[in-house]
Amino acid sequence: MIVTTEKLTKRYGDRAVVDEVSLSVRRGEVYGFLGPNGAGKTTTIRMLLGLVKPTGGTARVLGEAPGTPKALLRVGSLIEGPGFYPYLSGRDNLRVHAARRGLARSHVEAALEQVDLVGAAGQGFRRYSLGMKQRLGVAAALLGRPELLILDEPTNGLDPAGMADMRDLVRALTAQGQTVLLSSHLLGEVEEICDRVGVIANGRLVAESTVEQLRGDTVLLVRADPVEKAHVLIEGSSLHGDVLHVREADAASLVRTLVQADVDVREVRPLLRTLEEVFFEMTGAA
Amino acid sequence: MGSVMDTVMGSVMGTVKAELLRLWKWPATWVLTGVWLVMTLTFGYVFNYLALSGGTNTRDLSQQQLIGSMQPENAGAAVVRGLPMFGGAIVLVLAALAVGSGYGWGTWKTTLTAGPRRVSAMAGTLGALAVVVVVLVALTFVVDLGAAIAVASLEDWGWSLPGWSAVEAVGASLLIAAMWTAFGVFLGVATRGPALAVGLGLMWAVVAENLLRGVGSLLGPVESLTGVLPGGSAGNLAGAVGGSGAPGVLNDLSGTTAALFLLGYVVFFAGAATLLKVRRDLV
Structure with a gap:
């Protein structure tokens, strides 16, 4: 350092x-x-x-x-x-x-x-x-x-x-x-x-x-149905409206888990935000 | 231990060099030096010469006194008599501007992140100003001597070069100028700007001590005090080494006592300025 x-x-x-x-x-x-x-x-x-x-x-x-x-x-x-x-x-x-x-x-x-x-x-x-x-x-x-x-x-x-x-x-x-x-x-x-x-x-x-971590490159956005069931199934996930945010997860194993539990997976993608969005969210500035 | 001293000396010398470079190219240095030289010539020689050659002698000086004050052998006294008040004020303004302006320009920030410790940076600044003071006093002596020789040659007086008394007078001039410089540096650091430092310094050098001397004629303790204040000590030292006939010159203390007071003020003002610089945050 x-x-x-x-x-x-x-x-x-x-x-x-x-x-x-x-x-x-x-x-x-x-x-x-x-x-x-x-x-x-x-x-x-x-x-x-x-x-x-x-x-x-x-x-x-x-x-x-x-x-x-x-x-x-x-x-x-x-x-x-x-x-x-x-x-x-x-x-x-x-x-x-x-x-x-x-x-x-x-x-x-x-x-x-x-x-x-x-x-x-x-x-x-x-x-x-x-x-x-x-x-x-x-x-x-x-x-x-x-x-x-x-x-x-x-x-x-x-x-x-x-x-x-x-x-x-x-x-x-x-x-x-x-x-x-x-x-x-x-x-x-x-x-x-x-x-x-x-x-x-x-x-x-x-x-x-x-910068990547801040922008959420390591966070997956998951749209699933029913989302509450998916939230319970995926450890460490957080519920944001009708979507889940999952940190540091492997997309393939996550989808497999959900499908095996009879949850419909509609969308899985990296949660990408601009640094500006992250910055405003963290600092409370708008 | 030796290498630490070498490093400290190296950084002080680097700062002295840097400060001299910027003071040399600073118009204020030359303007104030020029103003001082014009003043010393005007009040020390031009007016006296005009009075001698038929003008109105309002100070009731005898012809012999006027001739004596313009003799080349008294060039040292001509330098020292101007410094307790007006010359001192000019030197104080230069020092206060040199140090105080750094806060407004942001140059203290640049200086203190350049590498030297704060003590070394202040020592370098004081060292560079000391060099300026030595050059200023030496220049004043040369100019005064040149004017005196010119007048003596013009009037066909018999004259001789200055002797030991001139060395004494120049030494006293250096000490007086050093005190006013340290005072200016202290004010520049304490007020963190040039304007207030210059204002306060001029108020003290030209107004406050004179007012106190006026009050001193009514109150004994105040009169004793005025003799040992910065301007009073400077005036007493100038009086002790032959300076006379100028505002601020006094004859109340011995030269040694006045010199010791001045030395004390130099140490106090330089020390206090350094302490403030070291302890305060630069925001």
Whole structure:
């Protein structure tokens, strides 16, 4: 595991902004961190980077305590938009950041190339469009080829082409062995590039699994008659109106069981929902 | 132990380098430096020269005093006398802006996730500002000396280069500027923004201490207190090393006592700012 948290909690007075969150990010994966606004995503990420101190629980980043130089020098991050000096050019901002990380200037050009910002690198940061600022933020995160990238809404402000480029970049990074923890409100984006997802709502982690598991690829929808009899026959099934949901079942043996019990089987198929539907169901958002 | 020290020093030096790079390219650094140099030249030489060559001498300074204040050997005193109040205020504004703006721009977030510990990041920031202060004081001395030599040559006075007293005055100037810098850094961190930090700093440096000195003429204990406040200590040190004839310069304490108070303020403000930076969440 490259990131682990155990009952990680942040309270402000009586209010728990992050409430006993236990998550794990595996090496080499793209982990999507999903949640509505104010769910506690950014506070969790800030705790992983040592910007905010937890009031309870523990976290380890690359085996180190969050916020220590040993951890931070192996992590690149972009949190809630890029923080750069407005009067410096994009290139100079990266030079300042590289100096803080103890990196040579050659890293700056490599990072600029990765986000396709070489042509505009000499322009003042204050003149950048939102998308260019975001790309510069990602370039700063990429400096020194960190093992782990923590990107908070990296596609904010990017046009569709820029978003596609960002997805390609994230895929390329994982292909090179880097791990990405990505928070996003764009469910389609998460669905497309993330290996596993953690869903947070009201400060609590309500689900953590692969995208397929969340969407219900491992759940079978069974339409049978009489459905009540089928419900009794199939252990672990749940009744939803006139259909059953059966988790982790083998379709062939399930049909055999029902037919042998004289139950008419009208439909058996994987219960596929969009991540959006799952997300709304879990977070209570609509 | 040695490798830990090397790592810490490495990250402090990296932060100093980064801060110097961004301060060097920051227009505010040059604007404030320029304002200070224009002020020191105007009030230290231009007005005195105009008064000497037939203007109205409203301060009732004798011709000899005016000539003395513009002599090249007194260039050190010319530097130090401007720092207790107006020069100090400018340095304070620079420090408060340099540190406070980072909260609005989000650059503290970038700095603290770059790798160095918070203590190292603050040490690097303070180190870079110390370099700026040294350059500012040195530049002021060079400019003042240049102006003094120009006036002396123009008027055909006999003059000599500054001696040991100038070293003393420049050293005092550095300590005074360091105190105002640390005060500005503390305000920038405490208020987490540039506007309130600058406002409070200017209020203190230019208004509050002067008002207290006014009250001090009525109340003895307040008068004693004003001498050891940040501006009062700075004024007393400037007075002790030959600075005179400028607002804020005092002669109530010995140079050593004033210097010790200033040193205490530097340690207090820098320490308090670092402690706040280390303990607070960055949200």
